[in-house]
Amino acid sequence: MSENKKVEKIVGVKGMNDILPADAPLWELFENTVQSVLKSYGFQQIRTPIVEPTPLFARGLGAVTDIVEKEMYSFTDSMNGDELTLRPENTAGVVRAAIEHNLTYDGPKRLWYVGPMFRHEKPQRGRYRQFHQVGAEAIGFSGPDVDAELIMLCQRLWADLGLDGIRLELNSIGDADERNKHRTDLIAYFETHRDQLDAEAQRRLYSNPLRILDTKNPGMQDMVNKAPKLIDYLGEESRAHFEGVQRILRHNNIPFTINPRLVRGMDYYNRTVFEWVTDQLGSQGTVCGGGRYDPLVEMFGGKPTPACGFAMGVERLLELMKASGEQFAPNQCDVYVVHQGEAAQLQAFVVAERLRDAGLDVVTHCAAASAGGSFKSQMKRADASGASYAVILGEDEVANGTAGVKALRGEGEQGNQATVPFDEVANYIVDQITCGDGCDDPTHHHHH
Numbered sequence: 001m002s003e004n005k006k007v008e009k010i011v012g013v014k015g016m017n018d019i020l021p022a023d024a025p026l027w028e029l030f031e032n033t034v035q036s037v038l039k040s041y042g043f044q045q046i047r048t049p050i051v052e053p054t055p056l057f058a059r060g061l062g063a064v065t066d067i068v069e070k071e072m073y074s075f076t077d078s079m080n081g082d083e084l085t086l087r088p089e090n091t092a093g094v095v096r097a098a099i100e101h102n103l104t105y106d107g108p109k110r111l112w113y114v115g116p117m118f119r120h121e122k123p124q125r126g127r128y129r130q131f132h133q134v135g136a137e138a139i140g141f142s143g144p145d146v147d148a149e150l151i152m153l154c155q156r157l158w159a160d161l162g163l164d165g166i167r168l169e170l171n172s173i174g175d176a177d178e179r180n181k182h183r184t185d186l187i188a189y190f191e192t193h194r195d196q197l198d199a200e201a202q203r204r205l206y207s208n209p210l211r212i213l214d215t216k217n218p219g220m221q222d223m224v225n226k227a228p229k230l231i232d233y234l235g236e237e238s239r240a241h242f243e244g245v246q247r248i249l250r251h252n253n254i255p256f257t258i259n260p261r262l263v264r265g266m267d268y269y270n271r272t273v274f275e276w277v278t279d280q281l282g283s284q285g286t287v288c289g290g291g292r293y294d295p296l297v298e299m300f301g302g303k304p305t306p307a308c309g310f311a312m313g314v315e316r317l318l319e320l321m322k323a324s325g326e327q328f329a330p331n332q333c334d335v336y337v338v339h340q341g342e343a344a345q346l347q348a349f350v351v352a353e354r355l356r357d358a359g360l361d362v363v364t365h366c367a368a369a370s371a372g373g374s375f376k377s378q379m380k381r382a383d384a385s386g387a388s389y390a391v392i393l394g395e396d397e398v399a400n401g402t403a404g405v406k407a408l409r410g411e412g413e414q415g416n417q418a419t420v421p422f423d424e425v426a427n428y429i430v431d432q433i434t435c436g437d438g439c440d441d442p443t444h445h446h447h448h
Contacts, residue, residue, distance in 0.1 A: 013130075016129050023318075025331070026322070040156075043112040043136055043153075044112070046113055048094060048096070071121055073119075090113050091293070095139070095302075112135065112137070114314075116130050132313070139297070144243075144244030147274075163324060167255075168255065170246070171231070171260060171273050172241070172242035174233060179233075182228060186209045189227050189228055190205055269293050271294070272292045273292075287313060287317055288310055289310065332386050334360040336365065336408075338378040347397075351425055358427075382408060389408060391403050391405055402422055
């Protein structure tokens with residue numbers, strides 16, 4: 001290659017972000033918390049493929065929704081001509097898997113998932129083309145109790161993540177026939193007030209009249225507020241179900257607001273719909289949305305099966321966690337092993353393995369490209385690693401069968417270097433870490 005020819009850098013795809021090591025502690029904390037909360041409600045994890053047949057989403061989400069029309073990453077498999085899509089959401093995939101593997105044959109199932117989703121949107125704050133969702137799907141439960149349980153699960157998750165200021169909005173969108181009757185009356189109502197409709201509303205009048213209810217146009221507000229409300233069209237069964245959800249939430253002191261305009265973007269929802277909203281992300285942001293989707297299993301060719309679930313945007317919740325001001329320090333290890341000379345390098349690996357056997361996280365110094373091998377530069381690395389202790393091996397230590405152990409953190413002991421027999425190093429450090437903090441449970445060392 002000629003000297004002056006510079007290789008062009010390849011950068012990542014717009015709207016698809018790298019999650020760098022500095023963010024890993026935050027993601028890990030989030031994922032571990034989610035896993036433990038869902039487990040505490042008896043939910044089991046399911047992992048479905050990122051690629052699904054395109055018709056799955058066209059049928060499930062409704063062919064005329066924004067997602068299917070404009071936002072999906074769809075392609076034709078060049079080997080066999082299959083129409084495939086990167087999943088824009090995961091409910092359809094979970095339901096497909098439940099039908100395909102007959103998961104509910106021995107009773108209803110509580111399932112959850114986490115992973116990347118793909119939508120071709122204009123990237124903006126908290127909206128990415130590859131984004132992550134956590135979701136739960138309760139398949140085979142028909143009563144209002146599971147709707148309430150899913151909501152209480154979310155409430156517990158916010159508490160465990162240390163988030164406040166997330167409000168619950170609730171509505172019932174009834175069943176299809178109730179919605180259709182409301183829709184017909186809504187169109188008729190708007191037709192009588194056609195002179196007040198702006199161009200956008202005129203365009204939506206017959207294709208999606210419900211979207212007119214979301215208008216931000218102040219000139220239309222009063223007229224829209226007097227439009228027929230879906231809640232007045234609910235039959236006895238839908239109403240009883242909605243009352244049942246509210247009864248359980250009230251009994252458990254879960255505050256909520258009924259928002260009669262709350263709907264969901266997908267065609268398959270019915271009855272209970274809910275959103276968790278926050279004002280802390282600039283404009284009012286939804287961090288989690290869910291509801292009941294009884295028609296979906298049958299739409300996918302399964303036996304009629306009731307179901308209910310939610311999905312939450314991970315990136316948005318991480319933004320809230322960061323804003324709550326907690327520090328998530330990237331503590332790379334517990335012990336950093338420093339060494340000088342060939343014999344010491346060999347011993348460094350031995351001591352590092354023993355420390356790992358004892359349950360500690362250990363970084364052994366390896367030569368850098370800049371060959372920064374002096375004790376001084378290695379100790380700088382040890383300090384930057386966040387380790388509590390440095391283990392030091394030089395020619396003298398190897399000759400004497402000892403190692404230096406230096407405390408890098410904590411008051412008093414910091415800076416003191418102890419000389420410890422080589423075979424005792426692991427026990428010595430475990431004792432220091434556990435007992436030094438007045439905690440006698442050796443499994444707790446990571447929390448210090």
